[in-house]
Amino acid sequence: MTLLALGINHKTATVAVRERVAFTPPQLTSALGQLRGMPEVREAAVLSTCNRTELYCVTESSGERPILDWLSDFHGLPVDDLSRCAYHYLDNEAARHLMRVAVGLDSMVLGEPQILGQLKEAYQSARDAQGLGGELELLFQHTFSVAKQVRTRTGIGQNPVSVAYAAVSLASRIFDDFSRSRAMLIGAGETIELVARHLREAGVREMIVANRTRERAEELAGEFNAEAISLNEIPEALPRADIVISSTAAPLPILGKGMAERALKKRRHRPIFMVDIAVPRDIEPEVGDLDDVFLYTVDDLNEVIQENRRHRQVAADQAESLIEHGVSVWLHERRIRSSGELIRRYRDQASDLRELSEQQALARLARGEDPESVVRLLAHQLTNRLLHRPTVAMREASGSERRDLLTAAESLLIDPPSPKS
Missing domain, CATH: 3.30.460.30 (Glutamyl-tRNA reductase, N-terminal domain)
Incomplete structure (x- = not known):
């Protein structure tokens, strides 16, 4: 097989x-x-x-x-x-x-x-x-x-090596319990979709998806039981967001300092974590000057990613070593399992020979033959029957100069000499 x-x-x-x-x-x-x-x-x-x-x-x-x-x-x-x-x-x-x-x-x-x-x-x-x-x-x-x-x-698996995962990992430094946090995702492309998956896996239950076309926002929001809004509705929804992650193709910033200040005032200055993955940027750099905003850009994430990639490569080398050991163990066990059928056939053959000798011995005893003679004949016949095939095979191997078979036969069939006392 x-x-x-x-x-x-x-x-x-x-x-x-x-x-x-x-x-x-x-x-x-x-x-x-x-x-x-x-x-x-x-x-x-x-x-x-x-x-x-x-x-x-x-x-x-x-x-x-x-x-x-x-x-x-x-x-x-x-x-x-x-x-x-x-x-x-x-x-x-x-x-x-x-x-x-x-x-x-x-x-x-x-x-x-x-x-x-x-x-x-x-x-x-x-x-x-x-x-x-x-x-x-x-x-x-x-x-x-x-x-x-x-x-x-x-x-x-401990260090993020994607922009989406790094963004969520940074958010975990700010929020102890994601289940009580609400996230706003600006954009609806592949990166934001991956961010949404990581946030859901991290425990975030409430999300708002904002996008230029509401239809696409609704499509992505539907996958995560989230709320869909247009970009024009961001100012109204921002005060409800603890986490904001943005990745659009907009040529100008979508979220400015004034919008963030008004949101913080309504939040009574509860902090907001923001990650701007977009290039050009979606969030004005001045937003990061606000005391209650933790703003990261894609460059900040890349620094995290590169460092974590180095850590992961070290771990990957360790993983390769563990896998090599795992393959060796599996291969050893597979070889043992493959011998099972051969052992079963060999034991069945010996059992058949034993049964034949036993039946013949019982028949002689039933005819009244001397028990001691019957036992001696039983032992003689069983020995000859068990040894016949290996003996013939060793003679053929010797005639063909198959030292490998003779060495294997010696290892399998002959007990090693007892150590001298």
Whole structure:
């Protein structure tokens, strides 16, 4: 059996290709069923996110082509187009890749934590679809264990390395309890959407989304059960905001010093945390001169990001070492498991020989033969039957000058000499 990991990701495929190869939740159940129905596939799991689609399979074939052809057919994508951006790993390399994915070493943002949760969802989906057997079940469980070690023993997930995450991380220095804070997000692009996700994960429950087009504001707000407003409504809503994060393409500032002063007066000077991610700036620099405003710009965030990226790289090196150990442990256990079938067959064969000798001995006793003679014959026959096949194999190995087999036979069959007293 071969363990295969096959997929595409943000490093090998464009967004357009990744969109075509992604699996929607309704497609996933069908896909897992089709994969398991292939003659050469014994187990299968599918990981599908915005940045990657990967198939993990236990197959009877030694190559990736049948799985690549299936993926191409399922999504209606020419196999040549897919093969140009697909990668595959086999056996221990596949296990290593899965572990690196789990801890965020293969992610767009080094060490990002979301991928582990997505991988656990993929694992559960495969279990629900009865796509897992002993091989993938144990690999996923071992991978989750390694990922936990990496998270607890390194700092790979502790330092933000994206602008959105850095903004939310800085806010945590000002507010002890996000659940009691209200955030205003100005803009509705990808960065603001990511900020909204990080804020929700951090515990913020109330958000206001302000955008030039109210329709887009309502669209983004709907994803987070937030309030949508236009840019003209910011002055009225600002006094209710504890956190303001802005990222628009406006050519001139949207939030000025006077607007902030009026908001602070209505708030009775409760502080406001502001992050201006936009270039050119959305918030007038003079706003930062106000005593109760903590204003950060994208340059401030970049300093945090660069420093944290250095910290994460150190942690990533530590994570690679833990993963190498994890792969070694998994490979050792896999080899032990692979010997199980051989041991079972060998024991079954010995049991059959024992049963044959036992039945013949009992038959002789039933005919009234001398018990001592029966026992001696039983021992003689059983010994010859157990030793016949190994003896023939050793003679053949000797005649063929197979010293490797003879050395293995000696190690397996001959007890080492007792130490002299």
